[in-house]
Amino acid sequence: MTRKEAVFVVQMLLKRLVGLIVIILAVTFVTFILGYFAPGDPIRTLLGQQFNPTVYALLRHKYGLDQPWYQQYGTFLINLLHFNLGLSFTQTNRPVWDILKEGVPISVELGFWALVIEYLVGIPLGILSAIRADTWADTLNTGMLLIIYTVPTFITCVFVQVLLVWLDQQTGIGWPIAGWGAPWQYDWSDLQYKIAPILILSLGGIAYIARFTRSNLLEVLHQDYIRTARAKGLSERVVIYRHALRNALIPLVTLLGLSLGLLIAGAFFIEFIFNIPGIANITIRSVMAYNYPVIQATAILLAFGVVLGNLLADLLYSLVDPRIKFA
């Protein structure tokens, strides 16, 4: 990398960083405003039967709810910079971060394995479809992938659960259909909990990545240099795996950001239906309890994840593809 290129990289990074900050600010603002104007009085709900004007005023002050909205938002931002996400509404004095801390490792674990499986299964499926293009194998494959991609995650969850229940009743193996073992532990009893949710979460991504790989590889296979390689008398294997595949796989990196978005949306249903105590489940429970600080925190956390994923994808893209010049 020459000096000039290095300057470009730094410039692009700075530009993207500014964009990232703007988006994060917008997300915090929207979630804050939504929470602020939300109907209902969280402190009154918190106190419930033991309503007492002095305690009420005290708590309102403690949560900063007696300040005007711009001041509240300022405090919220400053606290955010200190990684202080505020206090939970439902459990007095419990920091939001404390609540999130339980869910993060589980959600990350679920997402991580789903992501790994997506790429490990999706790419070979896509290659298979592309090199057998327009044969029965390809038709079957793309047909299946379309179905997998179309059927919503929660429906797949339901079908898998029904299947597991049925298998359980037939064989009596005692396979659990809800819960999550110890995070990042892989004993057989833990695996039983984890296999189904991880596989279901990865399904949409598998279909997407396979379709993407297929169309990319097909496009590359039509290019002149592939014709040259074939004309030289190279074997089909060398042409596909050494010449075509490498170029076809480059754009897959850009899917990383998009996969993250898919994973997050999918995780909401999977954690809800399989009762997995991850971030999404915490969000849904907070939503039911109108616990806005927690909702705000998860919204920011998830948006941050997506934005960071996009940034990472852009960076990787420019790293693996020398043709991309930073503009």
Next chain:
Amino acid sequence: MSTDVTRPAEPDATEQLAPPALSATRESWHLFRRDKRAMISLCLLLFFALVALFGPFIYQHIGAPYQSALNGAVPATLYHNPYHQELEHQDEFISAQYWLGTDDLGRDLLARLMQGILISLTVAIMVELIVLGLGVTVGVLAGYYGGWVDQILARFTDFIFAFPSFLFVILLASIFGPWADTHLKHVPLIGSNGDARLVIVSLALAITGWPLMARYVRGQTLQIKEQLFVEAARVCGTPNTRIIRRHILPNLLNIIVLTATLDLGGIIVGEAGISLLGLGVQPPGSSLGLMIVEGANVIDTHSWEVLLPSLVLTSIVLALSYVGDGVQKAFDPRLKNT
């Protein structure tokens, strides 16, 4: 119509200049009709829509009054009503009285299913209307005039794409849901029986959905406005509003039909998902998502109750995707000439 030679000449000059061949949209429609899979799917969707619209009126008049130990004589209008609970008939399988069985509160599953499809249909129409209105207007303005409309659209789209859109829908639905419950309860049709939150859900889905439509329309407008016939119109002194109405909009029809069809599946799944999480339709209302989550309670004893709405939703979504596929092949200007 335009091939009718005996028709007297129109006074409008532009009408006479129109090519005698099939218009692009009619040609696409001809292409679409040849796609068997898409046509079968379309028929299935029409069937579901007709059943949801007219089924309840017919179904409630089938069957003799039934002597209930709890409720006395119950006529078919009541026990085939989606909200009526018949507690001595919980978790029943298909029978002559209950064509698709009952749920764990003894409500008729077919009636609830029809109501659920009706909800999906309503939400899909509401969201599409907003998405079309906003998306096409902003897209055309941004593409044709550029400038600040374009800038705002670009920034807003960036934001919507960065924000996990599903989370946004959840946030809006959860925060304003209780408000809708109390304030829209007495509005006829939309507010009764726990359906009030659908207004919020539809709005939220529309807010996250319109930027994509606007972006496609904008891109197509940019292409069209550079073409010779627009230039010719401009040379003739045609005002901008007329150019947009007569020259840009008709040429956008294909991309609009295409995007709207592809959006439909997402909207229906979105509503079902939100209702499944308990943030959409409230009990005793019915929605496919709500039926799934209610059926999931008895998944290990009466899996039929969760399978039925799941299968229906799956077939709706799959049919929509096949129709979308067919529409894409027939209507996509980029694929047509290849």
